[in-house]
Amino acid sequence: MSDRNAYEQKLRAKLDELQAEVDKLKARARGAAADARMEHEEDVERLEARRDEMRRKLEELRHASDDAWDDIRAGAERAWSSLSESIEKARSRFK
DSSP: OOHHHHHHHHHHHHHHHHHHHHHHHHHHHHHSOHHHHHHHHHHHHHHHHHHHHHHHHHHHHHHOOHHHHHHHHHHHHHHHHHHHHHHHHHHHHHO
């Protein structure tokens, strides 16, 4: 398996893990008091938007030429870093 394919599979696995985390946060939001629920739902919406951005980056990676792949991979790494930070912030607010 090429490094490129392995990297794409790694990102897909991370996205699957992220979806599970978003689902957990959604469930917590539904169980929260009304005032907290709105805040939690906004957090979830932001996470879903970042998740969708990460999916787009993954698709760009899949279709990128060999010459462009390294640049797109760098963008995907930045997007994943931002997404990871958002997840951690949401987790801390949901506790």
